[in-house]
Amino acid sequence: MKKTLIALAVLASAGSVNAAEILKTDTASVDFYGQLREEIKQISYDAGKVKSTDTSTSISSGSSRAGVNARYAVSSDLDVIATVEFGIGQTNSGDNRKHYIGFASKDYGTLTLGKQSILTDDIWGVENDWLGWGYSVLPEAEGYDMSWLQDAMLKYTFQSDNGWVSASYSYDNGKSDPETAELYAGTAFGNLDVYGGIGYQRDETSSDASVIVKNGAATVDPAATKDTTLTHGMLTVNYNGDGWNLGTTYWHAKVEDDNANTTLNTDSYVVAGSYNVTKKTSVYGGFEYIDDFQAEDNTYNNTYAGVLYQYASWSKLYVETGISDDGRYNTDRYYGIGTRLYW
Incomplete structure (x- = not known):
C-alpha cells in the first residue's frame, strides 16, 4: 500500500512501533527497524499495438529494507535525530536508501538534512493499491523523472492542532543530481482531511555514457545530458468514517524537455477507499484515470480491488486483482498476493 496522510506522524517521530531497541536511556534511544516484502504477481496482456497476447508470472522481494533510527535529547524540547536505511531486496541489496541527520522539536517542527525521499513519496494521496499498478502519483510515474x-535534501515538517506543513529543497550537487523543491500543507475539518501542494524539478544530469574522451580531454556530449523541467500540483480530499474511508486526489504535471523541444501536460484523477470487514480484515479498491499519460492523446485507466489481512502490527497479507487499459497497448489484467513482515 502507498503512503497516506498518516505518514506525517511517522516523519515527526522517525520511528517504528515494531522497532527493536538497541539502546534505551532517559535521554537517548537507538532502534533497529525493517520490513521484508514478498510478492507473487501474474499479468495477462491482451493483443495491442506493441504487446502480444501473453501471460507472465513473477516472484519478487524488491523494496525490502532495514535501518537504524537514533534520537538524543539535547533539552526538554529539542532532540538530535539520525537515520540510515539500506535495501535488502533481490534488486537493491546493500543499497543506501536513506542517510540523514537533523533536529526535532514539538514546538518548532522537524528539520533534517541528507539523503531523503521526496515529499510526494511521504505524503502521497488516496491511491491505495498494494501491487503498485497505479500511476496517479504523477511525480513518481515513469516518464516524469522525479526520483x-x-x-542532498533539506526537509522541514511542522504539525499543530490546526494542521501541518512540509517543505523540502534538494541541491543539484554540481548537476550530478536534479534540483527539486516541494511544499505541502493540510488540515482537517472533523472527519474530512484536505491537503495538497506543489513541486518543481530541474534536471540537467548526465550519464557516464555522455562523457567523450578525445585526445586525452574529457567533454560532455550535450545530446546525452538531460534538460528537463517538471512542475506539479496536487489536491486531496479524504473522508474518514467509522471503519471506512473514501477520498479523491487530483494531480497535474507539466514536463518540458528542451532537448526534444516538447512539452507534456498530464492530469490524473483517482478515487479510492477501504472498509473494515473485521478488526483485522479490510477490503479496498480504487479507480484512476490519467489523461495524456506519457504521451499526448494517450489515456490510462486502472481499476483494482483487494483484501488486506493484518494479523498483528508486525504483519500484513494482501490479495489484489485489477484491470488496466493503456491507449497504446490495450488491456492488461493482473492478479497478485503478497506479504510484509515488520520489526
Whole structure:
C-alpha cells in the first residue's frame, strides 16, 4: 500500500512501533527497524499495438529494507535525530536508501538534512493499491523523472492542532543530481482531511555514457545530458468514517524537455477507499484515470480491488486483482498476493 496522510506522524517521530531497541536511556534511544516484502504477481496482456497476447508470472522481494533510527535529547524540547536505511531486496541489496541527520522539536517542527525521499513519496494521496499498478502519483510515474530519493535534501515538517506543513529543497550537487523543491500543507475539518501542494524539478544530469574522451580531454556530449523541467500540483480530499474511508486526489504535471523541444501536460484523477470487514480484515479498491499519460492523446485507466489481512502490527497479507487499459497497448489484467513482515 502507498503512503497516506498518516505518514506525517511517522516523519515527526522517525520511528517504528515494531522497532527493536538497541539502546534505551532517559535521554537517548537507538532502534533497529525493517520490513521484508514478498510478492507473487501474474499479468495477462491482451493483443495491442506493441504487446502480444501473453501471460507472465513473477516472484519478487524488491523494496525490502532495514535501518537504524537514533534520537538524543539535547533539552526538554529539542532532540538530535539520525537515520540510515539500506535495501535488502533481490534488486537493491546493500543499497543506501536513506542517510540523514537533523533536529526535532514539538514546538518548532522537524528539520533534517541528507539523503531523503521526496515529499510526494511521504505524503502521497488516496491511491491505495498494494501491487503498485497505479500511476496517479504523477511525480513518481515513469516518464516524469522525479526520483523518489534525493542525495542532498533539506526537509522541514511542522504539525499543530490546526494542521501541518512540509517543505523540502534538494541541491543539484554540481548537476550530478536534479534540483527539486516541494511544499505541502493540510488540515482537517472533523472527519474530512484536505491537503495538497506543489513541486518543481530541474534536471540537467548526465550519464557516464555522455562523457567523450578525445585526445586525452574529457567533454560532455550535450545530446546525452538531460534538460528537463517538471512542475506539479496536487489536491486531496479524504473522508474518514467509522471503519471506512473514501477520498479523491487530483494531480497535474507539466514536463518540458528542451532537448526534444516538447512539452507534456498530464492530469490524473483517482478515487479510492477501504472498509473494515473485521478488526483485522479490510477490503479496498480504487479507480484512476490519467489523461495524456506519457504521451499526448494517450489515456490510462486502472481499476483494482483487494483484501488486506493484518494479523498483528508486525504483519500484513494482501490479495489484489485489477484491470488496466493503456491507449497504446490495450488491456492488461493482473492478479497478485503478497506479504510484509515488520520489526
